[in-house]
Amino acid sequence: MIYFKAFLVGGAICLLGQLLMDLTSHKITPAHILVGFVSGGALLSALGVYQPLVNWAGAGATVPLPGFGHALAQGAIKAVQAKGLLGAFAGGLQAAAVGLTAAIVFGYLIAALFNPRGD
Template sequence: MVPLYMAFLVGGSLCLIGQIIMDATKANVTPGHILVGYITSGAILSGLGIYQSLVNLGGAGATVPLSGFGHLLVQGTLKAVEQRGLLGAFSGGVEAAAAGITAAIVFGYLVAVVFNPKVKE
């Protein structure tokens, strides 16, 4: 089991990098850009076999950031390719990430139905 402090350090550092990117660039880099950037780089690093060692080191510190979601997609794909070949390349990623994607969309929809945007002072 990965100790909590390692998750804190690795997760915190990944967020720190994001903050550096946001502060060093203009405000035109939106949260959307950051999210896309993280999932893409996580997936690429995972494909190169680098991200797994970060996961071994930081546990949830590497899987909770969105780069971990990219990693999950790629690892699912690679596993499915081993079992099912070409078809696996198309089915494996979503299968592995299905829980997260479905949770986000279903909870998102339900919350939107129940709540209203709050006015900020």
């Protein structure tokens, strides 16, 4: 059942992004979607709304872009509680460090192994 929940929530997030691009005559670009979804995930996390969705849908809520915003916000909140206001600057990156490192390393490996065509 967890796979179904993850598919349902992750698919809904992707559908929302696609609808935003398609129904606005491409005035909302993928860059707007990225910033909006990450910011929205952080805001919903700070309001305490996103964690119940993560608890219910698992990877369906943590893997898409709002999940990254949620991870940044939770890291910042925990670091502020532990280290004070200065924790807000490092906490988000510490919480998302593994995912960011994996993206950089695997992106580099794929770029080194394959020769992209510039068609």
